[in-house]
Amino acid sequence: MKAGSNFEKVLAAGHFAVTGELGPPQSNNIEVVKKKAGFLKGNIDAVNITDNQTSIVKMSSIAAAAICIQQGLEPVFQMTCRDRNRIAMQSDIFGASALGCLNMLCLSGDHPNFGNQKTSKKVFDIDSIQLIALAKRLRDERKLLDQEKQFNSELKLFIGGAGNPFSRPFEFRALRLAKKVMAGADFVQTQCVYDMERFRDWMKAVRDLGLHEKCYILAGVAPLRSADMAAYMAANVPGIVIPDGIMKRMNSVPKDKAGEEGIKISIELIEEIRQVEGIKGIHLMAIEWEHRAGEIIERAGLLPRPKVE
């Protein structure tokens, strides 16, 4: 056990894991976090707390993660390389750990150009793979970056990274995942999967490198809410590939039925994903749709969530 979190225990026990996602509010409103946590609690094994996603200022991921712990929901706090240098990163990891956060996801972070602070100075002192290595060093060696002196407390952390099967160069994506595993990633959550064929190809490359045995891989699933959303994501969000078949299905139903169709597609995708060798769970990104997450997970036959000790 690296951290002994519920999430890690579920995976270690061989259960098919389910993680969710919670986007903190664009304010200091604790009630929003509590409400979203309430929808997710009991339906998932842990919840990812996004770190100023798309570079839009939101409540701190660590603060929201701490609130989730108070609500009885285990968080995976996300940390991007966009806003912190290595001083702040190590400091925040200490802080998150002190607040009881046991799972961490290391990300590059969206470029500031996307958000509401476009003219800010981007940091990117280190990158996501270096952040994984840094977190592992803190945990396993109890040493700060470039420092030999050990700190004298235990730091438990289940460290994750992101995997992207749908970006160029396709050939390098599995190799880059290998770099994350080499750096110390214990688990990996992938970008949203819609294109099963390409996903299977990527997983084959991942298995050929033996990565599925060195880390837990969770496939990303995001229910489509409308045909417009699908078209927008396919055209603008990097790493999202939506096959024609799914686009057609989204377009063929009336607007008020599109959400239901999106959920059906997600459930089918989860079914297919479960058949892929080496996949240990799903990461459900029901963005601003936290109240429907439970229903999707239930209909996918993934409830109740296992209790592990």
Place this chain on the structure above:
Amino acid sequence: MVKAKLKPLEEIFGMIRSYKKILTLSCGGCVSVCMAGGQREGMELTLELVEFFRQNRLDAEFTHYTMERQCNPEYLFDAEEIVREADCVISTACGAGVQYIAESHPSKPVFPALNTLFIGIDRDVGLYEERCRTCGDCKLGYTGGICPITRCSKSILNGPCGGTHFSDGSCEIDREIPCAWNDIFERLKSQGRLENILTVHPPSIWMDQAQRTMVQYGFEERYRKKE
């Protein structure tokens, strides 16, 4: 070379509007090569400022002069007198040149006419591309001669991030910007050097944290600090 671009005229006007004897000081170095602050551009700028002052019913006397280089003591001499005669100087040099003129004439207000942008290459006349951020810890050896600090929008050393567009290999921030790491991968692959990026590269040793002074190899003795 250093690349720069003229500031908005309104901004320049705002800096110098209260002065009566204004000198536009062009530079014959890099900024003349990128056609931002050479003799011609300096003369054009002066002309525009004359017009701007006239429109705003302000009276000022304008002079223009071109120095060969504003970052070197040898070339300061020629402009000594003309700078002394002016109430203020609007320099069309890069940031380094502006500061050197200001330092050499501490009592004289010196204003920048340009925004200094980057070190880059000349793609064509009037078309420049950034290539170096002077990070001080050059990575080009393992990245196939493509700078990840400059060309990758996130300056990452173990790329590409998940933001590369699948359809055209462009960067997440702009379809017009090719993903540097996609290019690095393609080039290393074509050269049979993919192993260069299969290991985890450690964090950068940033050398641009404080102002740098460099003593070139062979000159250590000459510039050794007196004990």
Place this chain on the structure above:
Amino acid sequence: MKGLKTEEKIKLILQRREAMIKLCLSACVHCSLCAESCFKFHNHSKDPSYMPSYKALHSIGKIFRKKGKLKDEEFEEMKDLIWNKCVLCMRCYCPMGISIPLLIAAARAVCREKGYYRTYDVISKRIEKSKKVLTK
């Protein structure tokens, strides 16, 4: 320099550099050490017209002897010598203490006053107008 005519400005430039120009004209012993230290000279198959001393004598030397009264063609020709064949890198060494780049810079200053300088692309039409305004 404000309010001076072009000829007067040129005279002033020459006056300022007079000592160095005279030193160059009288003391250059054609030792060719400056050529040895010039990368342009070496990169152009040791073409003598790239020798720093040659470049100085045939630019500012000529201007000084003729008191700045050169024909337009002569200025036009000189552009190649003082802009293309010398980049003012300041690496040329003269045992007599002549600063060749400063002399080339003075030649450039004279040419600039006469309206000959490097523009890196087609000369804009507005330039004639700006010249008029500035010399008014």
